[in-house]
Amino acid sequence: xxxxxxxxxxxxxxxxxxxxxxxxxxxxxxxxxxxxxxxxxxxxxxxxxxxxxxxxxxxxxxxxxxxxxxxxxxxxxxxxxxxxxxxxxxxxxxxxxxxxxxxxxxxxxxxxxxxxxxxxxxxxxxxxxxxxxxxxxxxxxxxxxxxxxxxxxxxxxxxxxxxxxxxxxxxxxxxxxxxxxxxxxxxxxxxxxxxxxxxxxxxxxxxxxxxxxxxxxxxxxxxxxxxxxxxxxxxxxxxxxxxxxxxxxx
Amino acid sequence: xxxxxxxxxxxxxxxxxxxxxxxxxxxxxxxxxxxxxxxxxxxxxxxxxxxxxxxxxxxxxxxxxxxxxxxxxxxxxxxxxxxxxxxxxxxxxxxxxxxxxxxxxxxxxxxxxxxxxxxxxxxxxxxxxxxxxxxxxxxxxxxxxxxxxxxxxxxxxxxxxxxxxxxxxxxxxxxxxxxxxxxxxxxxxxxxxxxxxxxxxxxxxxxxxxxxxxxxxxxxxxxxxxxxxxxxxxxxxxxxxxxxxxxxxxxxxxxxxxxxxxxxxxxxxxxxxxxxxxxxxxxxxxxxxxxxxxxxxxxxxxxxxxxxxxxxxxxxxx
Numbered sequence: 001x002x003x004x005x006x007x008x009x010x011x012x013x014x015x016x017x018x019x020x021x022x023x024x025x026x027x028x029x030x031x032x033x034x035x036x037x038x039x040x041x042x043x044x045x046x047x048x049x050x051x052x053x054x055x056x057x058x059x060x061x062x063x064x065x066x067x068x069x070x071x072x073x074x075x076x077x078x079x080x081x082x083x084x085x086x087x088x089x090x091x092x093x094x095x096x097x098x099x100x101x102x103x104x105x106x107x108x109x110x111x112x113x114x115x116x117x118x119x120x121x122x123x124x125x126x127x128x129x130x131x132x133x134x135x136x137x138x139x140x141x142x143x144x145x146x147x148x149x150x151x152x153x154x155x156x157x158x159x160x161x162x163x164x165x166x167x168x169x170x171x172x173x174x175x176x177x178x179x180x181x182x183x184x185x186x187x188x189x190x191x192x193x194x195x196x197x198x199x200x201x202x203x204x205x206x207x208x209x210x211x212x213x214x215x216x217x218x219x220x221x222x223x224x225x226x227x228x229x230x231x232x233x234x235x236x237x238x239x240x241x242x243x244x245x246x247x248x249x250x
Numbered sequence: 251x252x253x254x255x256x257x258x259x260x261x262x263x264x265x266x267x268x269x270x271x272x273x274x275x276x277x278x279x280x281x282x283x284x285x286x287x288x289x290x291x292x293x294x295x296x297x298x299x300x301x302x303x304x305x306x307x308x309x310x311x312x313x314x315x316x317x318x319x320x321x322x323x324x325x326x327x328x329x330x331x332x333x334x335x336x337x338x339x340x341x342x343x344x345x346x347x348x349x350x351x352x353x354x355x356x357x358x359x360x361x362x363x364x365x366x367x368x369x370x371x372x373x374x375x376x377x378x379x380x381x382x383x384x385x386x387x388x389x390x391x392x393x394x395x396x397x398x399x400x401x402x403x404x405x406x407x408x409x410x411x412x413x414x415x416x417x418x419x420x421x422x423x424x425x426x427x428x429x430x431x432x433x434x435x436x437x438x439x440x441x442x443x444x445x446x447x448x449x450x451x452x453x454x455x456x457x458x459x460x461x462x463x464x465x466x467x468x469x470x471x472x473x474x475x476x477x478x479x480x481x482x483x484x485x486x487x488x489x490x491x492x493x494x495x496x497x498x499x500x501x502x503x504x505x506x507x508x509x510x511x512x513x514x515x516x517x518x519x520x521x522x523x524x525x526x527x528x529x530x531x532x533x534x535x536x537x538x539x540x541x542x543x544x545x546x547x548x549x550x551x552x553x554x555x556x557x558x559x560x561x562x563x564x565x566x567x568x
Contacts, residue, residue, distance in 0.1 A: 010472075021310060024309040024310055025309070026449070027300035027306045027322065027325055027326075028299075028303050028325065028329075028537070030541060030543065031541065031542075031545020031548040032334070032548070032549060033332060033336075036329055037326060037329045037333070040322055040325065040326040041326065043322060044322050044326070044459050045324060047318060047319050047322070048319065050315065051315050051316075051319070054315070068314045068315060068525045071315050072314075074370075079283075091544070092544075092545070092548045106333065115358035125377055130402065142306055144555065145551055145552045146548070146551050146555075148551075148554075148555045148558060149551025149552065149554045149555040150394055150550050150551050150554045151548065152550075153548065153550070153551030156406055156547070165523055178430045206533045228391055235308040237311050238310065238311070238474075240311045241311055241312070241313035241371055242313060245313070245429075245431060245432070248313075249300040249424065250313040250316075250371070250421075250424060250430060
């Protein structure tokens with residue numbers, strides 16, 4: 001098995017799985033019916049992407065591995081998503097701030113991944129770009145509405161940006177698998193678009209009359225499987241059926 | 251308008267319905283027609299929205315990625331149904347806010363079936379198979395109801411509902427053909443959802459207060475008892491086919507009627523749930539009210555931002 005390629009794929013795919021799961025929790029509880037539908041839509045897109053990546057990863061792993069084995073049957077230390085995407089749905093300000101900070105990154109990542117030498121990854125990226133462009137438009141619009149809207153919304157979304165900012169530096173860290181895959185022309189060098197990311201995020205936050213947090217202290221670890229305490233609970237829901245009823249088909 | 255004029259208008263109106271013409275939003279209509287339609291369409295829209303909750307309960311725990319995606323898409327369809335039913339209802343001169351107020355204050359009703367809890371994954375199958383199955387039987391006749399916006403919304407709703415029903419039955423097939431634990435889960439879900447599904451088709455004809463007028467306006471094409479019989483006749487063979495047992499000891503094929511005879515429905519339970527004392531009435535209402543109240547600042551922000559944007563635009567022009 002090409003362990004580096006496998007880990008590289010999971011490093012991207014796990015973000016879609018975990019964020020999709022977080023958005024799935026909201027279904028039926030949104031602030032309006034239209035927002036509810038939009039968030040479910042984003043969740044659906046992310047799960048669709050997850051499936052494409054995992055199906056590919058399953059082929060690379062040993063015979064008989066399925067997308068569901070990868071999604072549901074790993075231990076908590078084996079999930080490689082960013083800390084940002086596992087953060088809980090505290091309020092709509094947090095939900096949109098998390099989405100926005102991830103979407104800007106996600107789109108930049110996919111635009112590079114589309115040029116990958118790996119044709120499968122390039123194809124998944126190409127398809128996902130259309131979806132993620134929409135996600136970014138949705139979350140950017142909401143950041144602007146909430147920032148500019150009323151005092152309460154301004155404060156809430158500022159609090160959310162401030163509290164999530166500490167997870168943004170990790171987006172640009174590289175794992176061993178990343179380095180090998182960049183070397184082979186398959187992976188994306190995320191450090192290259194860090195400035196572009198900050199520029200784009202800053203532009204929207206300024207338009208939303210929001211302040212860029214000044215903290216220099218950042219959290220990391222998701223890419224190495226060292227998560228926040230929130231992930232364990234998310235996984236207990238996610239894995240419940242597969243753990244309680246092992247080896248069955250659904 | 252004089253009484254005579256109104257009578258004449260009413261006679262013309264009834265004649266149009268008898269000729270199968272569609273009534274449109276801007277047409278004259280009797281006040282009672284408008285009110286009855288607001289009641290029924292909004293009740294239907296509320297049912298779609300409340301109906302998202304018992305299924306939403308299983309999104310995070312769905313057993314496979316394929317099932318998770320299908321369940322999410324199904325619930326999203328329901329939100330969409332709610333959306334265009336509310337829109338159809340708004341054409342009758344009532345706002346979405348007023349409709350939500352009626353739901354949140356308990357003045358408006360929604361389908362009682364959603365006050366039952368979803369306890370296992372098999373409930374996702376049972377709801378699709380039985381609840382959506384019963385809903386289709388209720389709703390297909392509405393595709394040709396007299397009020398145009400409602401009839402058109404229903405055509406789309408019915409197409410999607412029949413897809414959901416097949417999806418639910420497919421979940422049940424998989425469980426029924428699975429391990430003993432899975433089969434037991436499927437049977438247990440059928441046991442719990444069977445009777446409430448029969449109740450979904452409404453009180454017996456002698457207890458149904460709206461039937462006669464609704465028949466005349468084509469809001470109803472068959473009586474509750476006829477619809478219930480149709481549902482049973484259609485569903486029992488589907489249960490047989492996958493080796494599940496319908497939990498009714500009195501269920502028996504009646505050769506003469508070419509229909510199933512069935513046991514007594516517990517109408518006390520039905521009225522208890524309708525009156526707000528089912529297992530989940532409070533949770534469902536609480537979830538909706540909380541979502542609405544906690545969303546207020548978000549909606550206010552969107553409105554304020556739109557107004558500010560508009561006034562900035564005006565200033566630029568000036």
